[in-house]
Amino acid sequence: MEHTTTHALPFPHVELSGFDAGLTEQETAAQAVIHRFAAEVMRPIGRALDRMDPDHAYAEGSPFWDFHKAAATLGMGPEALEGLDPRAAARLEALVIAEMGWGDVGLAVSSGAGEMPLRGALASGDPELIELCQGKLGCWIATQPDRGSDGLILYPQERAVGAKGTVGNLTARFIGDEIVVNGQSSAWVSNGCVAQVGLLDIVADYGQGYHDAQGDTYGCNVIVPLDVKGVSRGKPLRKLGKRALPQGEIYFDQVRLPRRFAIATRDDYEIKHAMAWAHAGTAMSHLSAGLARAAFELALAYTNERKQGGALLADLQLTQFRLGQLGAKVEAIKAMSRHVADYTRTSPAPHPYFTAAGKAFCSSEMFTVVNESLQLFGGVGLTQEFPIEKLMRDARAMQIEDGETNILFMHYGFLLAQMNRAGAWGKN
Ligand SMILES: Cc1cc2nc3c(=O)[nH]c(=O)nc-3n(C[C@H](O)[C@H](O)[C@H](O)COP(=O)(O)OP(=O)(O)OC[C@H]3O[C@@H](n4cnc5c(N)ncnc54)[C@H](O)[C@@H]3O)c2cc1C
Known part of the structure; x- marks a missing residue:
């Protein structure tokens, strides 16, 4: 249906990340830069590496290293958040990591895991260790x-x-x-x-x-x-x-x-280990938000191109219902990932089992979105003609990475039960 009549309600406001409002100028600018990088650098390199033999894919001079060289010029490393208050840091980090996940989750993890030693060194404040990790x-x-x-x-x-x-x-x-x-x-x-x-x-x-x-x-x-x-x-x-x-x-x-x-x-190991794991779980949640949106956008575009039974898929009510459900999940994953990030950065006592629950929720809901987005392509979704089959394979790995989904939910359930038993939560 064309929205051309003067009576029709105008379309709602959206950002690159979907139904978002109230982003600051700094946030919109950072999101735009990373989105462009994701589209122009990460996606082509990620797809090329996906088809290469692993024995050559990461060798000197390969596109893998081109990605890291280009990423280093973005200035979005751990130092970029220094000086921001915890809430602003959580918001900015959420936008940046989700865009990278939208680009390519494999390269995004290479970048994120690649920073882990530097993050630890920066937290220690030891100049020798910082120098040892910087630029590596x-x-x-x-x-x-x-x-x-x-x-x-x-x-x-x-x-x-x-x-x-x-x-x-x-x-x-x-x-x-x-x-x-x-x-x-x-x-x-x-x-x-x-x-x-x-x-x-x-x-x-x-x-x-x-x-x-x-x-x-x-x-x-x-x-x-x-x-x-x-x-x-x-x-x-x-x-x-x-x-x-x-x-x-x-x-x-x-x-x-x-x-x-x-x-x-x-x-001090237990607490530092817990915080490092909580950071990783938060990042994985944002990556799930980005990957879910990437898959959904592909399905959305395809349903507006593919005709069956004389009608565009997107004009059929069953398709509209499926798109509506998936679109709502994309927003829910994003909201949960941001909630977990905000809580973890601003709470007086964060906990990695809560972060783990966020990661498990976001990645399992993301898998549903990617799987169902592929389903909307029909048979062609299984072929290399469209990138959806790669997203499906990438999404599968994220159900195990940084903690297998069932195990993470189990830890969260254990924590809730213990807190309840101790009168710390749920006995009001
Ligand atoms: C893409 C990717 C990136 C990764 N990156 C890193 C990295 O950077 N650094 C790193 O160190 N590791 C990394 N990992 C490893 C990852 O953290 C582990 O694979 C994950 O924690 C699961 O461990 P496992 O593979 O040994 O499975 P297992 O622990 O052997 O689990 C196998 C199955 O048994 C079940 N199971 C295990 N224990 C129990 C239990 N007590 N009760 C009931 N069921 C149970 C699990 O749910 C699972 O289904 C990565 C993994 C992937 C896939």
Whole structure:
């Protein structure tokens, strides 16, 4: 139906991010810059890398490195939020990360994970560590072959009865002024096979073994330059989705680091680990918002082109109903991601299980949107003629990345039950 009569209600106001109003000038400008970068740089490079063999995709001179060179000129690294109050920082970060997710979620994670060591170094305030990380591609080395979901357990009651915290395959021993690291990461470390610096988030022995009296493991966060003696890499992983993101094992053989490279040790590890994980969960929620919108926009455009039974798909009521449901989900994911980000930055006591619930909600709803958007294409949605099939594969990876969806909801449910039992929530 044409909206040309004078009686028709005008269209509502929308921004690049959909139904948004009240963005500041700075926010609109940042969103526009990143949107353009996402459209002109991230999408073409992401699609090219998706079709390349992983053995060549991340080699020197590949489009992967062109992306990082171009991204470095945007000035949107962790320093960009310095000086903003927490609420403004949460808003700006939400807009920027969602646009990057709209561009390519694999490259967006390469960029985000790439900043993790620098974020840790900046928080420590240590100029030596900041210099060590600045201008380098980083990675976050947390999971291992024998320590996946169980690395995310924060309370002893969540473990199987009698079980101790899992030590895993990669550990640090603090001996005098040195840290000695041995073992291997999982194959899933984002940027793992190409990163220049890493943030270790692993179990540690401070001289009394790996466990405390409750059976919890001691942990540490250590900045590690990945060109030191004893570090080697696995081959880039061959995988279903997020193929623009290089992933692979990192091996440590008697790697010796000065103790001053540790930015979290026995007493402050839990809280710093929780905050780093909460940051990652928030970013993943924004990425889901961007990816959901990208898929929905493709479906919306397609239904306005494809004719069946003599009518455009978009003129059929069933299609309009499906578009309405998906469009509402796109807005709900965005709202939840921003709520989680705002709460995490402004709450006097944030919690990574709440952030995890946000990530699980946003990524699982996003998967529904991407899946149903592909469905609106019919058979052609399965082919490489349209980018929707790539978005579907990328979306699939996000159901496991940074915590598998069921596990994250389980942690949140555990927290709610404990809070209720203690009279901290829900007993008004
Ligand atoms: C795209 C991507 C990027 C990633 N990036 C990084 C990174 O940068 N750094 C990093 O360190 N890691 C990274 N990871 C790893 C990721 O965090 C893990 O894959 C994830 O936490 C799940 O661990 P797992 O693969 O070992 O699965 P598992 O823990 O083995 O889980 C397998 C299945 O068992 C279920 N399960 C596990 N425990 C329980 C339980 N107690 N009760 C009931 N069911 C259970 C899970 O729900 C899941 O369905 C990445 C993964 C992906 C896919």
